[in-house]
Amino acid sequence: MNEFEYKLKAAERMARSGGMSRRDFVQLAVAAGLTIPAATALFSKSAAANPVKGGTLRLGMEGGSASDSLDPRTYADSVMIAASLACMNGLIEFDNAGNPTGELIESWEVKPGAAEWILNVRKGVTFSNGKALDADDILYSIAIHRGEDTKSPAKGILSAIKEIKKVNDHQISVSLEGGNADFISLLGDYHLVVVPKDFTDWQKPIGTGAYTLESFEPGVRLVYKARGDYWKAGRGNFDGVEIRNIQDQAARTAALQSGEVDAVNRLDARTVNLLMKDKNLNIVRTKGTGNRYCFVSRVTDSPFDNKDLRLALKWGIDREKIIESVYSGFAVPGNDHTLDSFNPYYNSNMPQRVYDADKAAFHFKKSGISGPIELQTSEGAWNTAVDCAVLYQESLKKAGIELSVKKVSADGYWDNIWLKQPFCAVYWGRRPTADQVFTQVYGSASDWNDSNWRMPEFDKIVAEARIELDETKRKELYGTCQEMIAEDGGMVCFAITDYLDGYSTKLQGAEPHARYDMNDNRIAEKGWFA
Amino acid sequence: MLRLITTRVVLGILTLLAVSVLIFAATEILPGDVASAVLGQGATPETLAAFREELGLNRPAYVRYLEWFFGAIQGDFGVAMTNKRDIITSMTPRLENTFFLAGYAALIAVPLSVSLGIIAAINEGKAVDKVANVISLAAISVPEFFIAYLLIIIFAVNLDWFPSLSTVFADMTFAKKLHVTALPAFTLTLLVAAHMLRMTRSSVLSIMSQPYIEMAFLKGLSRTRVVFHHALPNAAAPIIAVIALNLAYLIVGVVVIEVVFVYPGVGQFMVDGVTKRDLPVVQACGLVFAAAFIILNTIADVLGVLVNPRLRKPR
Numbered sequence: 001m002n003e004f005e006y007k008l009k010a011a012e013r014m015a016r017s018g019g020m021s022r023r024d025f026v027q028l029a030v031a032a033g034l035t036i037p038a039a040t041a042l043f044s045k046s047a048a049a050n051p052v053k054g055g056t057l058r059l060g061m062e063g064g065s066a067s068d069s070l071d072p073r074t075y076a077d078s079v080m081i082a083a084s085l086a087c088m089n090g091l092i093e094f095d096n097a098g099n100p101t102g103e104l105i106e107s108w109e110v111k112p113g114a115a116e117w118i119l120n121v122r123k124g125v126t127f128s129n130g131k132a133l134d135a136d137d138i139l140y141s142i143a144i145h146r147g148e149d150t151k152s153p154a155k156g157i158l159s160a161i162k163e164i165k166k167v168n169d170h171q172i173s174v175s176l177e178g179g180n181a182d183f184i185s186l187l188g189d190y191h192l193v194v195v196p197k198d199f200t201d202w203q204k205p206i207g208t209g210a211y212t213l214e215s216f217e218p219g220v221r222l223v224y225k226a227r228g229d230y231w232k233a234g235r236g237n238f239d240g241v242e243i244r245n246i247q248d249q250a251a252r253t254a255a256l257q258s259g260e261v262d263a264v265n266r267l268d269a270r271t272v273n274l275l276m277k278d279k280n281l282n283i284v285r286t287k288g289t290g291n292r293y294c295f296v297s298r299v300t301d302s303p304f305d306n307k308d309l310r311l312a313l314k315w316g317i318d319r320e321k322i323i324e325s326v327y328s329g330f331a332v333p334g335n336d337h338t339l340d341s342f343n344p345y346y347n348s349n350m351p352q353r354v355y356d357a358d359k360a361a362f363h364f365k366k367s368g369i370s371g372p373i374e375l376q377t378s379e380g381a382w383n384t385a386v387d388c389a390v391l392y393q394e395s396l397k398k399a400g401i402e403l404s405v406k407k408v409s410a411d412g413y414w415d416n417i418w419l420k421q422p423f424c425a426v427y428w429g430r431r432p433t434a435d436q437v438f439t440q441v442y443g444s445a446s447d448w449n450d451s452n453w454r455m456p457e458f459d460k461i462v463a464e465a466r467i468e469l470d471e472t473k474r475k476e477l478y479g480t481c482q483e484m485i486a487e488d489g490g491m492v493c494f495a496i497t498d499y500l501d502g503y504s505t506k507l508q509g510a511e512p513h514a515r516y517d518m519n520d521n522r523i524a525e526k527g528w529f530a
Numbered sequence: 531m532l533r534l535i536t537t538r539v540v541l542g543i544l545t546l547l548a549v550s551v552l553i554f555a556a557t558e559i560l561p562g563d564v565a566s567a568v569l570g571q572g573a574t575p576e577t578l579a580a581f582r583e584e585l586g587l588n589r590p591a592y593v594r595y596l597e598w599f600f601g602a603i604q605g606d607f608g609v610a611m612t613n614k615r616d617i618i619t620s621m622t623p624r625l626e627n628t629f630f631l632a633g634y635a636a637l638i639a640v641p642l643s644v645s646l647g648i649i650a651a652i653n654e655g656k657a658v659d660k661v662a663n664v665i666s667l668a669a670i671s672v673p674e675f676f677i678a679y680l681l682i683i684i685f686a687v688n689l690d691w692f693p694s695l696s697t698v699f700a701d702m703t704f705a706k707k708l709h710v711t712a713l714p715a716f717t718l719t720l721l722v723a724a725h726m727l728r729m730t731r732s733s734v735l736s737i738m739s740q741p742y743i744e745m746a747f748l749k750g751l752s753r754t755r756v757v758f759h760h761a762l763p764n765a766a767a768p769i770i771a772v773i774a775l776n777l778a779y780l781i782v783g784v785v786v787i788e789v790v791f792v793y794p795g796v797g798q799f800m801v802d803g804v805t806k807r808d809l810p811v812v813q814a815c816g817l818v819f820a821a822a823f824i825i826l827n828t829i830a831d832v833l834g835v836l837v838n839p840r841l842r843k844p845r
Contacts, residue, residue, distance in 0.1 A: 060695075066620070066802035067612030067811070074613065151577040151584075203615075218613060218620070219802055220697060220794040244697065247798075248789045254682050254694040255792075261695075447575065 051509070051528040056240040059523065060252050060261035064245040066219030071202040072191045073145065073152040078265060079245055081190045082521040083222050086241055087128070088195065088207030091119075091138065092188035093522075094432075098342055098514030100184050104133065104194050104208065114179035114467045119187075121170040125231050127196050128212045135166045140197040154191035157436065179467030181474070182433040189432060190521075210236025210525050219245050224524070237528035256281065256502045263507055263527075265517050267500040269330040275502060282503045286512040288332035288340050290497035292428045293382060295375060295392065298452045299490040301422035308367035310490055314353060316360030318395035319494045326387050327497060334493035336486040338428045338441055342514045344471075345434040345478035350486065360399035372402040376417055380410030381425035388494070389425060419450050426450055430515065434478050438462045442485055451490030458484055506530050535832050542828040546821060550602070553816040554595045557809045598813060607814035612806050617814050621796060625818065627698055628795040631711055632780035635718035640773055643723040647730025647769075652757050654735060662731075666724030678717045678790040685713060696791035714791040718784065722776040729772040733765040740764075767834035774830030781826075782819040 064079025075081055093103040102108075106122040125133040142164065145152040160183070164174045176183060196206055205213055208231070211224035222243040230236035244261060246252040252264040253271065257278065267275065267283070276283050297304035297313065304310060319333040332341070335353055339346055377389040386407055393403045408417055417424050431437045439462060440446050444454035458481065465477035485491065499517035503510040509527035513520040519527070582588060601608060607617040643666075650659040669677070686694035692712045702710070737743060738761055746756045785797035796815060803811030 065806065066799045067610060067806045067808055069613035069615075071613075148576075149580045151581045153577075155577060217623075217794065218615070219798065221699075244695065244792070246695070246792050248792065250679060251682075251694065251790055251792050254687055258686050258690065258694050260693055 051234045051237045052530065053237050053239075053528070055238055055529040056242060057238045057263070057507070057524055057527060057529075058242045058244065058261045059518075060244045060246040060255045060264040061518075062245075062247055062249070062252065062266045064219055064247075068218040069202055070205045070213075070216065072141075072193050073150065073154075075191055076153070078517070078521060079222075079243060081516070082518060082524065083216075083243055084190075084193050084205075084207075085209065085522050086211045086222075086224050086243070086524045087205055087209040087213050088193040089125075089209055090188060090190070091142075091192050091194065092184055094185075094188055094513070094515050094520060096511055096513050096519075098344075100188055104138065105184075105187065108184055110181075110183075110469075112469065114181040114183065114469060115176045117174040117176070117183055118167070119172040119174060121172065122231075123170055125208050127206050127208055128227055129196065129206045131196050131206075133194070133208055134169045135172050136169075136197045137194055138172060139164065139166060140199070141194040142192065145191060152191060154189050156440075157186045157189055160186075178463070180435065181467060181469055182435045185433045186436070211238075211241055214240075221245060230525075232525070235525050238524065241524045243524075253502070256504070259504065263501065263503045263510065263518065263523060265499075265501050267502050269328045269498075269500060272330065272500050272502075273328070280505055282505050282507070282510060284501045284503065284510050284512055285330065286499040286501075286514075286517060288496045288498060289342050289430055289514060290331075290499050290517075291382065292334060292338040292340070292430075292493055293331075293385070293388065293495045293497070294334070294338070294426050294428065294491050294493040295377075295389070295423065296426045296450045296492070297423045297490040298421075298450070300452045303367075303369045303373070304422055304490055306367045306369060307488060308363045309369050309373075310488075312360045312363035312367060312399070312401060313373075313396075314486075314492050315356045315363065316396045316399045316401055317392050317492055317494050318355040319353075320355065321395065322388050322391050323495050325391065326384050327495065330500060331495040331497040334496050335482070336489065336491060336493050337437075337482050338431075338491075338493055339434060339437050339478075339482060340430065340496050343434055343437075345475050347479035347482040349479065350483055353486070355395060357395070357399040360396070360401065364399065364401050372404040374404050374406055374423060376406050376408050376421045376424040378408045378410050378413045378417065378425065380408075380413030381418075382427045385425040385427075392494075419448070432515070434481075435462065435466050438478070438481050442481075442489065453485075453489045453491075455484070455488075531835065534835055538828050538831045538835075542824045545824050546817075549820040549824070550599060550817060551595070553813055553820070554591075554598065557812050557816075558591055598810070602814070602817060608810045610803075610811050611808045612811075617810055621799060621811075621814060621818070623700070624794055624796045624799050627793065628781055628784075628797070630698070630707070631714060631718070631784070631793060631795060632777065634708070634711060634715040635722065635780055636777055638715060639719040639723045639776070640726065642719070643726035644730050644769065644773075646723075647727040648734060648757060648762070650727070650731045651734035651738070651761075652753055659731075662727060666727050669720040670724040674717065674721055675786050675790050677720055678714070678787060681713050681717055682790075694791070696793045698794070711791075711793070714784075714787050714793055717787055717791075718780055722780060726769075726772055726776055730765075730769050733768045734761050737761040737765045763837060766837040770830050770833050770837070771827075774826045778823045778826045781822045 059082065061079050061082060063077035068080050070080070070084065072084060075084060089104050091103060091105045092100045095101050102122070104122050104125065105119045107120045109118040110116070121133065121135050121138055127133065142158065144150065145154040146158050146161070160176045160178065160180055162175050162177045164172065167173050174183070180186070194208060199206055203216070210227060210230040212227050214223040214225055216222050224241040226236060226239050246255060246264070249266070249268045253267065253275065255261045256264045272283060275281055295313070297310060299305055299310065314336055323329060323331045323333060333352060335350060341348065375389055375392070377385045379386060389405045393405050396403045418426055428441060431440065440448055442449060442451070442453060442458065443462065444456065444459050461477050461481055465474050465481070468474040468477060501510065501517050506529050507527055508530050509519065510523060511519055586594070598608070605618060609616050610620065646662050650662045653659050682694045685691050693710050694713070696711050696714050698707050698710060734757060743756060743760055746760045782797070784795065785801055787793065788795045788798045796818065800812060800815035803815060
């Protein structure tokens, strides 16, 4: 192959993923020696590539362990989320922009006040054991996450349900304790996957997904084979799927490069630039939807009860420098709250806080506090938390603020440090809705309100927005919430990372998704081999 | 001699008992508790309380120790707290994998290093000796993951002779298993060979300065014959001890290699257990590791007695 042919192949790939216009493509193809009609035909073929059936997809993923189980009440990380979606379906799916669309709940109706909901169960879907899906299965799959003695992490988000009952075989009515316009998005939580009524044998899951489970060695691999005749058109294209657990970043990269797997998640930001040069690889970057990295102070503990000190700490962090040196630019700066810009309610009118040593020094002086401020950090918070803290220390020093960085044990970090120490490193994951972010991270009633910033007026606005069905008004209310947190709260949220996935170029359907990496952990369902 | 061996075995069993108490105590004092580690950031006080109740964490430690110990000696380690799978069933295939890789590496490393050690001793101070020394020292001086990544880049990514993922599955043929695990086996060989080589060389050489060796030389025997017939039998005990130590290392100390090569051994199983505070898993792994260590050392002691002419026939 000569240089032009390489470029042409790359261009074909771009055309297929929608990254290149017909005009650009044809120009390049003509330069490579093709006639105009031939080039136009090639573009149409690439751009309209229909999913093709066949092949075995091999995924190499981080985020699993030997203690994994298919019981949805135990899911906590990527491998089991992807594993469950290969053989089961959720209630709600999200499109690539992050809007809820129907999955096993096909459609829904809401009454004013957002407290009464009607859910329509999809018809004509069968489980892998042959049973047809009906409302009872959905009710059971929700019920296992509710009740006194469940240990499901989804218990909290379902606690708003006052009553949920069957109307008929394909309709469910829900009434909530209070209105919540985001209720449908909450049903998209990854723990809420559907199994037949009274199902309990989690070692042999029965689901409505595209594949059935063949074998499962926790922490090693999961093997699936296609069920055939998947109910979603154009999806579930592989004959088989294999999910390999590869915890080590370098091992994952090597496996992708040597072609032993077709796709990997969580590439190393420090080396991804080199991988982008590899013509056999397709690197997909999802900007700023990953982990939110923060240094959190408890506003009820001295000296952080001083608002000027908190402002000094927010102005005194060099976000750009941390992103550049620790994340090689693969992150976006945080604006001192954990909502990301993909969220429809993100306040883009609020100016992005940037490093300003003078402002930091001004507020520090005004606070009247002297002496070093102690920050507790650990690899247990996230793997680069110590590096970030050290850079933070440097940028504060220029503002005349002395930060003593105390590195603590990674073991038991979330038990002993988080929620207990006055100033420590914390990361937050993405939450599906703005309401969840504001209720769980900053709400007065939340056990996880790690800055201990509990404001009745803030709670009032969140509650008002929750039942507001007018989008413009809602956006305004949530915008105010973000301003309040960034101005007064105890959180220095300085970076939101990108997701970096790596794919072999023959794997199609690898698009960035607003929710999670690997096309919302559904690449097994959405992808195909060209 | 029989008494000596019996004493060794009894001591081994007593050590194992003591270790079992230590393991249990150590897992008790780990920071944090299993309920909050398993449920993670998603935990609420009610779910935590429900989970603790379910796991029986409310009962006193000595009751749980006795239950655990008597279960363990009958081969029952209970079920994992996190995914409710039977620990023995989950651990056995991983343990087999660990033994497979350790055996593979040992079969290359032990003959290689002992023979190179003897060759080095015979040719003390000559070029062969120096080369063997330099290479073996270089191999133990770099961290194990470095060797591992180096081998992956050369033999998996560039030359494509071996896969970079060494995961073995039950449905693989024996030859296929040998092929996929070649890189970790070579890495381990490089790691343990140096220690054994140098120990062999120096124990042979220390015997070589004894009066009866000089006597043998004075009789006009060749250096090779002196080394094999006079020096080696007397130098065997420390060599066996160091081999046992390295075999034990191959079984219990290869977590890093398992991670880099994605090899489903028991080390990764234990690390997962520790991070999730899955105490029964950690305890089971700890006990198995301790047993492997103690058994190998006891065998080494017994063999050391058997091969040593003076210990074999006490006056």
